[in-house]
Amino acid sequence: MSDGEPAELDVVRRLHALTDLVTPMALRTFVSLGLPDHLRDRPGTAAELAQLTSCNARILTGILEHLASREVVRAGPGGRYTLTALGRAACSTPAPSPQSWLVDSLRLGTLTGDVNHSVVALLDVVRSGRTGLEEHHGEPVWSRVARMDLDQTRTLFGHRTPVVEFGPIEKLVRAYAPRTVCDLGAGTGRLARELLTRRLCSHCHVVDLEPMISLADEMLDDIDHRSYSLHEADFMTDPLPAADLYVLCDILADWPDDDAIHLLGVVRKAAGVRPAVLVTQLILPGGAGDLFDPTAGRVRLDIEMARPARTVEEICALGAAAGLRVVSTEAAQHRSAVLLESESATP
Template identity: 30%
Template sequence: TTPATDVYPRKILEYMEGFLISKTVFTSCELGVFDVLLAAERPLSAEEISQAVGASLDGTQRLLAACAGLQLLNTHWDNGQVFYSNTEQSRVFLTRSSPLSLCQSIQYSSRTIYLCWHYLTDAVREGRNQYEKAFGVSSKDLFQALYRSDEEMVKFMHLMNSIWNICGRDVVTAFDLMPFKVICDLGGCSGALAKQCTLAYPECTVTIFDLPKVVRVSGEHFVTEADQRISFHEGDFFKDSLPVADLYILARILHDWTDERCIELLCRIYKACKPGSAVLLVEALLNEDGSGPLTAQLYSLNMLVQTEGRERTGAQYAALLAASGFTNIQHRLTGKIYDAVLGHK
């Protein structure tokens, strides 16, 4: 007979509740609970927090209790009344003003990815993304759908930024990129990864090559301090000629596309490269045997729901690079979400 504990499906029940946890975190960020606690500089009661965020007392009490249960808030009891304060992690990652804030990423997860995932069953059945059902926009041109409005584009760019604030340094230092003085970040968005490059390698300059509207929005919303070593170049990397560089970076680009499109893009880079140049891929690598990591496996499902692409193993990326002419291909794991693959010409 099996012991009684084995009969209780603890893990399965946890998984069933996974989306409840996500939405609790999303809502707390959207309401600004963590920001209010940061500004107060002292523990607050549910009443004070509910007034500050403009929410019902009953709803706020329940939300705060759940956040405390998730260890995102500390509780302090005084005269039978409970007061709340941010944990260190919440202060660093869940407040909007923090340089390492994940709030933008969370907002994108809540308002875009969450809606797409509502149609995961359809995506798996049909083998394609679900933009039409989720948002009523055609996904014929992937980035027309992703960037369907300026507001949506700014959200997407903030999402990209927040990840590089946390993982960027690790991926640009996984290999020694010191020899490459002129770097081109293809699809580099608003420049968060480029900034990590210039911090790690004081000698280098980085050109961000992206769609004209991305460059325009970057200028309006993101590029605050004039970094002399980062510049922008408008274009479509599938159609327009690429700037000459010693190193081309493709960070979270190839996972959006089919193998055919990846090879098409890598061949264009290979042609633009002079001998001695290289290409750096930054992606969440799957284990060779497909056993994990779980994050990359889940991201691959997200690629199904949101794009034409998939997450791949180091060997699969190496094969795409080799098919495009690159040699001496290596990959390095960072121990965080994103890893690095380097190929040479």
């Protein structure tokens, strides 16, 4: 508080600092235009940067002046801007790293950036229970993915990372001993890869939207092509291939209860004489949505995902609502797994 400044004005000033949206939007615009990468190579004036990015020079000047006041850039001789140490943290960098995570989350117009920016829809989210992307952009995340080309999908999802804590999945699949498995919402194909390389099934149907199927094809390229088949499909509406076991790995977190029950019902009807479903999901800590701020991370997860942290009991309840009974469950530190079977199946 400045000398002679009323205490209540200091409180208002602090609240303003917490609520002001100009600085975060200026930073997101700065990153979305690629200005940190331009300034990393050499200083530039507002006019030069506006020409490089096809922007309005007058408005861009105001943005740069504001970011200079926040020590993101520094104005030098001739009105040429350079990056500060803080500004250099906004430059592109090879993934994965904390800096790449942050920069990707700031780029408006990309899926990651728009999902992150959808926090502005929090009032609507808390009222409706829908995700921020649905409230702010009018569509769920997978509708957006379906319009991406392969290069965009590869950049966003193409890291060859294993399934987190595969143990609970492996234990239940081995016990059930299916010949064929259908991996619903297969994503990059990493679960199918684990199933096939560990010989947990003889054939795996890989089901997802295009372009995720193309990405899965790349992931499985070195595996015997006779052991898997690729199916471009919307698993909520399209016919599903017959299999002994259907696996939903980290899928139901994207869907509210009614849709999750519908999907389990679709799978039950698609299965053969012994319908079985394995639902497995990450056990997400409350602050997993943010690297640096756990309380913000919990809010962010609830904005980005329909149901990010269902318990085993809640998954069992969804199964019961879809006509499936619990066969067995497994849980480890970071993953739970529930094996469900049709109530009409022979125990």
